[in-house]
Amino acid sequence: MSSASHLIDAFHGRYARCIDDGSLEEWPYFFAERCRYRVTTSDNYRQGLEAGVIWANSRTMLVDRVSALRDANIYERHAYRHLLGRAYVTEETGTEIEAETGFLVLRITRDGPTVIFASGRYIDRFELEGQALILKHRDVVCDSSQIDTLLALPL
């Protein structure tokens, strides 16, 4: 119930809204220039396997990913809805905060059914810059190993 968890909850709110509104071009700016963004599965994560489904170590790579998604026109065909749990702060030292947060992402297909796309948890390291948070690391650990190839979208 620290104020850190409130800051993170507010961050998550902006992050989810950005993706769900389709404002993908803004998404990389939730991350520091030098950052880590990984999407992996619970099984891989538990075994300490580095190989994730997605891996990036700079904001530039995230910008490139968004461009690729736009070019492939994949993102436009679906909509997503993020529902996030409460952030659980695991470590807080100086301006660094580590936290875990459960998530559920729904995929809405045009005139089709709405389905569960992914569930899991964010394992995050934030840097506090003034009053704002920025992501240094985000490991997206999906509960299921059955990962859709469309997982190209930001989670």
Next chain:
Amino acid sequence: MSSASHLIDAFHGRYARCIDDGSLEEWPYFFAERCRYRVTTSDNYRQGLEAGVIWANSRTMLVDRVSALRDANIYERHAYRHLLGRAYVTEETGTEIEAETGFLVLRITRDGPTVIFASGRYIDRFELEGQALILKHRDVVCDSSQIDTLLALPL
């Protein structure tokens, strides 16, 4: 992370509990006497189409809707469960607060499966009356265009 978002989160908690507990008669009183309540789809909303699935501009109309639901005995046959995201305050001026909040509504059929009924976002304008909030506008923007005719229930 303003205190406005905390007030709204608490409001959402009461609102969701009211509907999920089946206390429909209390639902209109979350709204001001002169208000706007619309249910629409993401596609319609983006195109600026006024025509929504549901439209009301007074609390009296909402009271009438509840009576109609009770008469039709529709509501009793199902239960609903609202899960709401964190409120994102988009504007705050004087006693008016505008915010957006993601939602997921499940439908539970008696002895049948629990299914995803709707997802989307509330686009709200609240008025602060003393320490309590009241809805001036609620646009319920559903992600999917596939809207169940049972959507007569409050969202």
Next chain:
Amino acid sequence: MSSASHLIDAFHGRYARCIDDGSLEEWPYFFAERCRYRVTTSDNYRQGLEAGVIWANSRTMLVDRVSALRDANIYERHAYRHLLGRAYVTEETGTEIEAETGFLVLRITRDGPTVIFASGRYIDRFELEGQALILKHRDVVCDSSQIDTLLALPL
């Protein structure tokens, strides 16, 4: 928006993380030594029927339940993901707090689909011990009467 609801939200965050991470052995310690833990259905609860799906009145019984789950090897074959709503404080007297909180639990099967396992609400009585909360009563009221026999897992 009382600070009680913030304490409870933080409690829920820890509770959900404990189960979803598979740290079942820690789960009984969210409860007081003398406690009540019941899982029941909305229909039974409304009718005031005592008979629940699960019933325990001490932490020791919860510890036994975890052992049984481990022995039966049921828990390991699935993963769960809890998504909780905002706690709604219904009563606060001295060091006792009563609250209700909506929940959604997903079940993830290895390489299979992720499905809605249960939705419902926690009806809780907490005791404030110093700055920490402990559960005196938790009634888990499931929305659906269609309860999976695997419901042996903690909810």
